[in-house]
Amino acid sequence: MSLLQELSQEFGQAVLSTHARLGEETVVLQRKRLLDLIRYLKNKRGFDFLMDLTVVDRLEEVPRFQVVYHLYARETNRRLRIKVQVAAKDAHLPTLTGEYRIADWLEREAWDMYGVVFDGHPDLRRILMYEGFEGYPLRKDYPKERRQPRVGPGSTEKTAFDKTPSIADVLVLDDPDTSQAAVSSGTGIKEEIMYLNLGPSHPAMHGVVRISVALKGETVIASDVEIGYMHRCFEKEAETHSYTGVIPYTDRLNYVSPLINNVGYAMAVEKLFEVETPERCQYVRVIMSEISRITDHLTCVGAFAMELGAFTIFLYLMKSREYLYDLIEDVTGARLTTSYTRIGGLKGDLSPDFKEKCREAFRKVREDIQECDNLLSRNRIFFDRMRGVGVITPEDAISCGFTGPCLRAAGVAYDVRKAEPYLVYDRFDFEVPLGTDGDCYDRYQVRMMEMEQSMRIVEQALRNLPGGPICLDDKRMTLPPKELVYTTIEALMNHFKLIMDGHGIRPPAGEAYMPVEGGNGELGFYVVSDGTGIPARVRVRAPCFALVAGLSHLIRGRMLADVVPIFGSINMIAGELDR
Amino acid sequence: MGTVIIFVKIFFMIGFLMTLGVLLTWVERKQSAVMQDRIGANRADIFGLRILGLFHPLADALKLLTKEDFIPPSGDRFVHTLAPFIAFTTALVGFAVIPFGPNVQFFGREISLQVADIHVGLLFIFVVTGLSVYGVILAGWSSANRFGLLGALRGAAQSISYEVSMALSVIGLLMIFGSLSLGEIARAQGELVWGLPRWGVLVQPLGCIIFFIAAIAETKRIPFDLPEGESEIVGFFVEYSGMKFGLLWIGEFVEIVVMSGLVATLFFGGWQVPYLGSGGFVFPFGLQIGLPPFLVVLMQVLAFMFKVVFFCWLQMLIRWTLPRLRYDQLMRLGWKVLLPLSLLNIVLTGLVLLFTGS
Numbered sequence: 001m002s003l004l005q006e007l008s009q010e011f012g013q014a015v016l017s018t019h020a021r022l023g024e025e026t027v028v029l030q031r032k033r034l035l036d037l038i039r040y041l042k043n044k045r046g047f048d049f050l051m052d053l054t055v056v057d058r059l060e061e062v063p064r065f066q067v068v069y070h071l072y073a074r075e076t077n078r079r080l081r082i083k084v085q086v087a088a089k090d091a092h093l094p095t096l097t098g099e100y101r102i103a104d105w106l107e108r109e110a111w112d113m114y115g116v117v118f119d120g121h122p123d124l125r126r127i128l129m130y131e132g133f134e135g136y137p138l139r140k141d142y143p144k145e146r147r148q149p150r151v152g153p154g155s156t157e158k159t160a161f162d163k164t165p166s167i168a169d170v171l172v173l174d175d176p177d178t179s180q181a182a183v184s185s186g187t188g189i190k191e192e193i194m195y196l197n198l199g200p201s202h203p204a205m206h207g208v209v210r211i212s213v214a215l216k217g218e219t220v221i222a223s224d225v226e227i228g229y230m231h232r233c234f235e236k237e238a239e240t241h242s243y244t245g246v247i248p249y250t251d252r253l254n255y256v257s258p259l260i261n262n263v264g265y266a267m268a269v270e271k272l273f274e275v276e277t278p279e280r281c282q283y284v285r286v287i288m289s290e291i292s293r294i295t296d297h298l299t300c301v302g303a304f305a306m307e308l309g310a311f312t313i314f315l316y317l318m319k320s321r322e323y324l325y326d327l328i329e330d331v332t333g334a335r336l337t338t339s340y341t342r343i344g345g346l347k348g349d350l351s352p353d354f355k356e357k358c359r360e361a362f363r364k365v366r367e368d369i370q371e372c373d374n375l376l377s378r379n380r381i382f383f384d385r386m387r388g389v390g391v392i393t394p395e396d397a398i399s400c401g402f403t404g405p406c407l408r409a410a411g412v413a414y415d416v417r418k419a420e421p422y423l424v425y426d427r428f429d430f431e432v433p434l435g436t437d438g439d440c441y442d443r444y445q446v447r448m449m450e451m452e453q454s455m456r457i458v459e460q461a462l463r464n465l466p467g468g469p470i471c472l473d474d475k476r477m478t479l480p481p482k483e484l485v486y487t488t489i490e491a492l493m494n495h496f497k498l499i500m501d502g503h504g505i506r507p508p509a510g511e512a513y514m515p516v517e518g519g520n521g522e523l524g525f526y527v528v529s530d531g532t533g534i535p536a537r538v539r540v541r542a543p544c545f546a547l548v549a550g551l552s553h554l555i556r557g558r559m560l561a562d563v564v565p566i567f568g569s570i571n572m573i574a575g576e577l578d579r
Numbered sequence: 580m581g582t583v584i585i586f587v588k589i590f591f592m593i594g595f596l597m598t599l600g601v602l603l604t605w606v607e608r609k610q611s612a613v614m615q616d617r618i619g620a621n622r623a624d625i626f627g628l629r630i631l632g633l634f635h636p637l638a639d640a641l642k643l644l645t646k647e648d649f650i651p652p653s654g655d656r657f658v659h660t661l662a663p664f665i666a667f668t669t670a671l672v673g674f675a676v677i678p679f680g681p682n683v684q685f686f687g688r689e690i691s692l693q694v695a696d697i698h699v700g701l702l703f704i705f706v707v708t709g710l711s712v713y714g715v716i717l718a719g720w721s722s723a724n725r726f727g728l729l730g731a732l733r734g735a736a737q738s739i740s741y742e743v744s745m746a747l748s749v750i751g752l753l754m755i756f757g758s759l760s761l762g763e764i765a766r767a768q769g770e771l772v773w774g775l776p777r778w779g780v781l782v783q784p785l786g787c788i789i790f791f792i793a794a795i796a797e798t799k800r801i802p803f804d805l806p807e808g809e810s811e812i813v814g815f816f817v818e819y820s821g822m823k824f825g826l827l828w829i830g831e832f833v834e835i836v837v838m839s840g841l842v843a844t845l846f847f848g849g850w851q852v853p854y855l856g857s858g859g860f861v862f863p864f865g866l867q868i869g870l871p872p873f874l875v876v877l878m879q880v881l882a883f884m885f886k887v888v889f890f891c892w893l894q895m896l897i898r899w900t901l902p903r904l905r906y907d908q909l910m911r912l913g914w915k916v917l918l919p920l921s922l923l924n925i926v927l928t929g930l931v932l933l934f935t936g937s
Contacts, residue, residue: 196725204810218729218906307810309801309903315615375900381802382902560729561905564811 003045003080011037016085022271022512026081034084035094038069042099047071047080048398050096051515052541053106055114056528059140063087065116069096070513070524070541074398074412077419081513086116095121102401105549113138113235128228128578137236144240193221196560200229204307204564208574209548211555211563218560223552227577234579238538243269243343243505246538251337253540253576256299257292257519258338259328261576265538266341267422268514268525272507273344273477280468281345282423287461288331288340289423289516290454294365295324296519296571297405297447297454304444304568305376308385313372320368323361330357343505344478345471355462362455369451377448386441390554390566397438400553401546404521405446406570410438416517427464428457440569477505504533513541520544520571542576588694589675595884596674600832601636603891607832608635610892611899643825651723651818658721663819663826666714670833673707676700677840678762680850680880681857684872692850692880693762700761701753704841705746708797711834712738715799715806715815718827722818730815733906734806737796740913741803745793747921748786751928752845755782765849769856774863776853779846785924787846789917794838795894796913798831802901805909839890843883850883 014033049072096103115136199205302317433449435442484491509531521543528537612619623634680692719731807814859870
């Protein structure tokens with residue numbers, strides 16, 4: 001009996017409908033049984049990951065909002081989508097914070113963006129927007145052009161800035177006694193709690209995150225992480241652009257591995273079309289993704305070495321990253337804003353001498369990684385700073401929605417490339433490095449080892465690189481060659497249909513969730529099409545979001561100086577965190 | 580006449596110290612650049628002349644002098660201004676007792692190449708470096724900034740902890756040379772033991788290592804730069820700008836020079852060149868090279884400067900290689916490793932002296 005049938009039987013009337021279109025099992029459920037269903041799935045069917053929670057606004061329909069949950073079961077390696085429909089007037093849902101830690105932030109975001117209330121949520125505040133922002137920006141009836149006053153010090157207008165709660169109000173201290181300003185400890189010395197703002201203008205916070213901490217001495221007893229400083233309305237913008245027009249925006253999600261975002265988004269739309277790209281395209285996508293993964297890890301390792309004071313290693317690794325950026329530039333024409341993929345293919349083929357250039361670049365990168373390894377891995381100071389710091393248990397990591405290197409450092413072997421091999425990943429021989437302790441040192445080691453594995457994949461892919469076209473020959477999405485456009489009427493028409501306003505690429509109505517393995521973990525694109533040339537909804541499951549959501553848990557009880565390496569080891573990338 | 584000589588010596592000493600201190604800001608940039616495969620600062624020019632970016636310290640000074648001198652509104656105006664002066668002065672004064680050459684005959688007068696050859700020179704140095712922590716504490720406290728305050732606290736705790744090991748690590752040396760005067764210690768290192776110069780590092784290897792580590796901790800540089808810790812707490816001088824920041828900054832470099840001078844004097848023979856006596860080289864295997872006294876003194880002064888520059892370079896090398904310790908690890912290293920080791924060193928030295936009888 002399939003899972004969907006089982007659920008229909010178990011929950012009877014509450015299951016409104018089920019389907020498995022595009023191979024994605026979906027349950028549409030009545031709101032009142034949501035918590036039961038989730039508990040059933042989690043406890044009886046092993047759905048231990050809440051990968052994503054989002055809302056789709058269907059303005060014309062009743063009920064208006066669809067709240068979409070994406071669950072994943074690691075043991076059985078299957079996914080399930082749960083949809084709950086709620087009306088605009090009565091947009092209430094039970095909270096899942098009791099089941100999954102990550103639900104905390106995901107629900108806050110859903111509330112922030114759509115005004116869906118999660119009853120029982122302990123701390124339903126705005127997350128990407130600021131306190132005092134009016135309206136819910138991702139609702140379809142919130143006009144894209146609407147401006148609200150700038151906030152913050154220096155703003156001349158009377159603003160909502162005053163509504164921002166003070167740190168002391170936000171932080172929940174464990175022990176009610178300590179929440180008083182002064183406590184006397186056993187020694188008779190009065191100890192005061194010191195509240196400290198780390199960021200957004202703080203060297204380690206990259207200017208985009210604020211961590212408010214309560215300190216007792218130098219020990220962090222409570223913290224609150226505030227994000228949204230780099231919110232660029234990616235999801236709103238995506239709803240006003242053509243399918244191809246969204247690609248440049250994806251560059252700016254995880255901007256240290258933009259190619260993986262390009263690939264993930266293109267594959268999500270291709271999934272809607274139910275097409276597969278040519279073999280050569282898939283190989284090239286793998287090659288570019290893996291090169292991007294190395295740049296991602298190089299940045300991460302370099303940045304947290306720098307934040308520990310080892311500035312030289314940072315520059316060694318940046319130098320190394322430049323070699324790879326040169327490769328990327330060689331192929332895509334850009335170093336960072338690559339926009340390399342197209343729906344159904346790629347912008348261009350690899351350059352003719354790519355293999356040689358790649359071999360040379362990898363040789364230099366390997367040297368630098370070796371040097372970094374010599375300087376750090378067995379360095380007593382570095383070891384002491386990383387070992388046992390920021391420990392997370394596998395259970396907590398799963399509950400927090402961790403994926404990627406941070407999850408694997410805790411010893412959980414989940415890698416999308418192995419679990420659900422997309423593209424041609426199943427043809428390559430590579431290992432998934434695992435940690436044991438889930439501390440900063442393991443996260444460092446996992447990243448170091450993954451770089452080597454990525455280089456192995458690229459080398460294998462280059463060895464077996466097949467010939468053939470790099471784009472699908474499909475009128476619905478691929479532009480015809482320019483010579484034909486100028487000489488034949490069919491091609492001209494085709495070109496017109498794909499380019500002109502009101503036409504464009506139109507995937508059939510439906511929805512697709514496409515997970516790929518990003519630099520930081522599972523990068524999922526959930527694309528909803530209503531059959532027009534503009535996406536109805538593009539949702540990004542950013543791996544960083546879960547990691548930063550778990551940050552408070554990681555730094556609790558650690559010293560202030562540990563905040564920096566812990567923060568560095570999760571590799572926060574504001575682009576995909578705030579979108 | 581005596582006063583004039585003193586002033587000349589002070590002039591020379593401050594000149595040497597400040598030049599080297601300022602030059603170190605350039606060395607720091609250039610050396611780190613070389614280590615990191617970069618080019619480093621080379622933009623400042625005068626009439627198109629760049630000479631490897633040597634004008635950068637000048638440009639820095641101009642920049643700092645013309646910058647706004649900001650005092651936090653809720654900070655303590657007086658103390659905030661006072662702190663950089665304390666930090667800078669205490670850093671500078673320590674060098675007064677370090678000899679940069681032997682005594683010389685000059686127009687029939689015996690002149691020591693040392694600003695003040697006080698017989699408790701070593702104590703004087705510890706007192707002065709002990710005072711330098713006030714610069715840090717006051718700077719951090721008067722800024723009315725929590726990061727500054729954390730930096731000040733860390734600075735205070737660190738200085739106290741490491742001064743203990745630092746002072747104890749030289750006790751063995753004092754037992755051997757029997758003097759607190761740095762001039763005496765430098766002179767005594769000219770003697771030979773088993774055909775080798777009797778340098779501090781030879782007779783006190785453990786003390787030398789402990790002292791050098793503690794000296795780096797005193798200068799508050801990586802791996803001991805917790806009071807600064809720029810990625811964590813930005814530093815005790817977070818609210819400083821302009822030349823007041825410049826003083827704290829140069830003070831740090833001057834401290835490096837002083838510590839290098841101290842390491843050179845205590846453990847590496849000070850101004851001594853191996854086998855060079857007042858009459859020229861006398862090698863233990865019989866070779867003798869006579870040299871005029873003027874040349875000998877010149878070589879010895881240059882040898883001292885070379886040693887100081889070498890240790891400055893070594894400190895820079897360490898600073899650009901290692902990551903930073905954490906606060907509790909720093910304390911553990913100070914109290915649980917360095918302190919017992921320096922005590923052990925004293926006991927061992929005492930035993931050796933007891934049995935060898937010298």
